[in-house]
Amino acid sequence: MRKSKKLKSLVVVGLSVLLLTACGNLGSGGTTNTTTEKDSNSGYQTTGSTSGDNYAGVIVNGRYRTNKSRGVGIAQNSDNLYNLKSFESGLTEISKNVFSTKSYVFQEGQILSKSTVQKLLSRKSKSNKIGLNPVDNGKTDPNTRNPMYVQQIEEQDYMKEDGDGKLSLAGMTIGIGMNRKDYYQKEEYGATYTSTISKEEMVAQGKKAAQAVLERLRSTEKVPDNVPIVIAMYQQAENDSLAGGAFYAYTVVKSGDQISSWNNTDLATYVFPTASDDESPNSNDEAAFNSFKKRIQGFFPNLAGVTAQVQYKGSNLQGMKIKITTQFYSETEINSFAQYVTKAAKTYLPSDIPVEITILGSDGDMQALVSKDSGDDAYYMHVFSSY
Numbered sequence: 001m002r003k004s005k006k007l008k009s010l011v012v013v014g015l016s017v018l019l020l021t022a023c024g025n026l027g028s029g030g031t032t033n034t035t036t037e038k039d040s041n042s043g044y045q046t047t048g049s050t051s052g053d054n055y056a057g058v059i060v061n062g063r064y065r066t067n068k069s070r071g072v073g074i075a076q077n078s079d080n081l082y083n084l085k086s087f088e089s090g091l092t093e094i095s096k097n098v099f100s101t102k103s104y105v106f107q108e109g110q111i112l113s114k115s116t117v118q119k120l121l122s123r124k125s126k127s128n129k130i131g132l133n134p135v136d137n138g139k140t141d142p143n144t145r146n147p148m149y150v151q152q153i154e155e156q157d158y159m160k161e162d163g164d165g166k167l168s169l170a171g172m173t174i175g176i177g178m179n180r181k182d183y184y185q186k187e188e189y190g191a192t193y194t195s196t197i198s199k200e201e202m203v204a205q206g207k208k209a210a211q212a213v214l215e216r217l218r219s220t221e222k223v224p225d226n227v228p229i230v231i232a233m234y235q236q237a238e239n240d241s242l243a244g245g246a247f248y249a250y251t252v253v254k255s256g257d258q259i260s261s262w263n264n265t266d267l268a269t270y271v272f273p274t275a276s277d278d279e280s281p282n283s284n285d286e287a288a289f290n291s292f293k294k295r296i297q298g299f300f301p302n303l304a305g306v307t308a309q310v311q312y313k314g315s316n317l318q319g320m321k322i323k324i325t326t327q328f329y330s331e332t333e334i335n336s337f338a339q340y341v342t343k344a345a346k347t348y349l350p351s352d353i354p355v356e357i358t359i360l361g362s363d364g365d366m367q368a369l370v371s372k373d374s375g376d377d378a379y380y381m382h383v384f385s386s387y
Contacts, residue, residue, distance in 0.1 A: 044058060044059065044060050044166070044167055045058075045059040045060075045062075046058060046059065046105055047059060047064070053096075053101060054101060055092075055101050055104065055105065055106035055158075056105050056106065057105070057106050057107070057108075058105055058106070058107040058108075058159060058167065064108075065107055065108050065110065066108050067108035067109045067154075067155065068108075068109060068110060068112065068113050068114055068155075069109060069112050069113060069114045069116070069117040069118075069153070069154075069155065072114055072117045072118055072121065072152065072153070080236075080237050080238070080239050080240075080241055080244070082237060082241070082242070082243055082244035082309070083152075083177065083236050083237055083244045083245055084152075084244075085244055086243075086244030086245060086246070086269065086311075087152065087154060087175060087177055087234050087244065087245070088154060088175075090175075090232075090234070090246065090247050090267070091154055091156060091173060091175040091232055091234075091247070092106075092156065094173065094230065094232045094247060094250050094265070095156055095158065095171075095173040095230060098171065098173075098228065098230050098252055099158040099170075099171045099173075099228075099230075103160070104158040104159065104160060104170060104171060105158070105159045105160070105161075105167060106156065106157075106158060106159075107156075107157040107158070107159050107167075108156070108157070109154065109155025109156055109157055110155075110157055111155060111157070111172070111217065111220065111222050111223060112153070112155045112217075116130075117153050119131060120132050120150070120153060120213065120216075121133070121150055121151070121152070121153060123135055123136055123146075123148070130212075130216065132149070132150040132208075132209045132212060132213075133146075133148045133149055133150055134146040134147075134149075140186045140193075142193050142194060142195045142196070143195070145184075145195060147179065147182035147184075147195040147197055148179060148182045148184070149178060149179055149182075149197065149201075149202065149205040149206070149209070150176060150177070150178060150179075150205070150206075150209050151177040151178065151179050151236050152175075152176075152177035152234075152236075153174065153175065153176055153177070153213070154174070154175040154177075155172065155173070155174055155175075156172065156173040156174075156175075157169055157171075157172055158170055158171035158172065158173070169222070169223065169224070169227055170227065170228075171227060171228045171229070171230070172217070172223065172227060172228070172229045172230070173229075173230040173231075173232065174210075174213055174214075174217070174229065174230070174231045174232070175231075175232045175234055175247075176206060176209055176210055176213065176231065176232070176233055176234065177234045177235075177236050177245070178202045178205065178206045178209075178233060178234065178235055178236060179197055179202070179236050180196070180197050180199070180202055180235060180236065180238070181194050181195070181196060181197070181236075181238050181239070182194065182195040182197060183239060202235065203233075203248075203249075206233045206249075207259070207262075210231045210233065210251070210259060211258075211259055213231070214229060214231060214253060214257055214258075214259060215257045217229060218256070218257040219257075225255050225256065226254075226255050228252060228253065228254045228255075229252075229253045230250060230251070230252050230253075231250060231251050231253070231259070232247050232249070232250040232265075233247065233248055233249045233250065233262075234246070234247045234248070235247075235248050237269065241271070242271045242307060242309065243269045243270065243271045243309040244269060244309070245269060246265070246267040246268050246269045246311065247265045247267055248264065248265055248267065249262045249263060249264055249265060250262070250263055250265060251263065265313070266313055266314045267311060267312065267313055267318075268281070268311070268312050269309065269310070269311050269312075270309075270310050270311075270312065271307060271308065271309055271310075272285075272286050272289045272290070272307065272308040272309075272310060273286065273289075273290065273293075273307070274286060280310070280312065281312050281314065281315040282312070282315050282316075282317060285310065285317050285350065288348050288349060288350060289308050289310075289320070289322075289348075289349070291348045292344050292345060292347075292348035292349055293306045295344045295347075295348065296324070296337075296340065296341055296344050299340055300326075300328075300337050300340065302326060302327040302328060303324060303325065303326055303327070304325040304326065304327060304362060305323075305324070305325045306322065306323075306324050306325075307322070307323055308320050308321065308322040308323075309321045309322075309323075317350060317353055318353060319353050319354045319355070319374075320349065320350070320353060320354075320355050320356075321355075321356045321357075321358075322355070322356070322357040322358070323357075323358050323360065324341070324357065324358070324359045324360065325360050325361075325362060326359060326360070326361060326362070326367065327361075327362050328361070328367065329361075331383070331385070334359070334367045334368055334383055335368075335383050337359065337368070338359060338367075338368035338370060338381055338383050339381070341357060341359065341368075341370050342370050342379045342381050345357060345370060345372075345379055346377075346379060351375070351376075351377065352374060352375055353374055354371075354372065354373050354374045355370075355371060355372050355379075356369075356370075356371045357369070357370040357371065366384055367383070367384060368381070368382065368383045368384065369381070369382045369384075
């Protein structure tokens with residue numbers, strides 16, 4: 001019987017939230033708490049948190065509240081799904097700097113509807129006054145057309161219990177994904193062309209978009225003037241990148257509808273092994289990965305590929321997510337290989353960062369998972385059974 005892909009996906013998603021989620025996780029640790037809490041007077045429940053470093057989520061009438069506009073935009077103009085994963089996880093980590101996991105309850109975005117986000121991400125026109133992207137100037141040349149600057153928008157709501165025992169909005173985080181490469185077609189089903197956007201232009205257009213979104217949120221009755229709003233800016237990775245992008249700046253607007261200043265995140269994402277023109281901030285980290293890679297490839301030659309997605313804050317490594325593709329079919333081979341990977345990881349990889357190693361078959365099926373949280377000495381290992 002083939003492995004259950006659904007079970008594998010649930011396990012991987014859960015562990016990614018705890019550890020790295022596409023290297024977006026900048027924190028670690030916390031005590032375990034898996035109980036579900038309930039307020040009998042309010043009618044809501046919380047999921048309970050898996051650790052002190054993660055938010056409890058909101059359940060209303062027995063159902064988890066999903067984001068009204070999740071994923072809008074990323075599927076329209078990007079083939080790199082790493083962007084969506086690192087965008088969401090990194091946004092949560094930025095939120096933790098402002099909204100404590102001990103004081104706030106997380107709720108998926110409920111203010112911005114799907115149709116509103118779609119309009120915001122579209123071009124401005126006579127029929128769409130709120131579009132964040134410039135009007136179509138009718139040109140198709142990559143250097144003269146008006147590119148699409150804003151690619152995706154994500155809303156996160158942070159709740160607190162009020163005096164009546166009900167949850168009320170106490171904070172918001174808005175993520176805005178910006179393009180450096182805008183992919184487009186001159187005709188439907190035709191060839192794909194690319195407009196390149198400079199870093200300076202991306203930042204300038206991002207500030208305009210952030211101000212417009214802030215003003216729109218403040219104009220609604222659902223967002224009181226005194227509710228803090230975090231706006232985080234994200235640079236999309238290119239479509240052919242083996243990693244997601246990274247957040248480059250954020251602001252906290254405690255009240256009102258004007259942005260006064262921005263904070264640089266100093267985050268950057270890389271893929272190991274790096275290309276010759278894309279050196280990482282610390283060559284020692286890549287050397288450690290290369291030693292790990294060489295060790296496991298020498299012991300088990302039937303490997304189709306070993307790559308790592310890593311994130312830096314300045315010159316400091318924040319997390320590492322390694323993907324290994326094998327040509328193993330026997331469960332005993334997979335088990336032996338996972339054990340050896342665990343041993344090699346402990347020997348060669350940094351001990352003070354979260355690490356996630358996924359072992360995949362040539363068909364893409366998950367075969368094993370090896371992972372650790374930041375500062376942990378021991379690695380967790382799980383081999384997926386064939387029954």
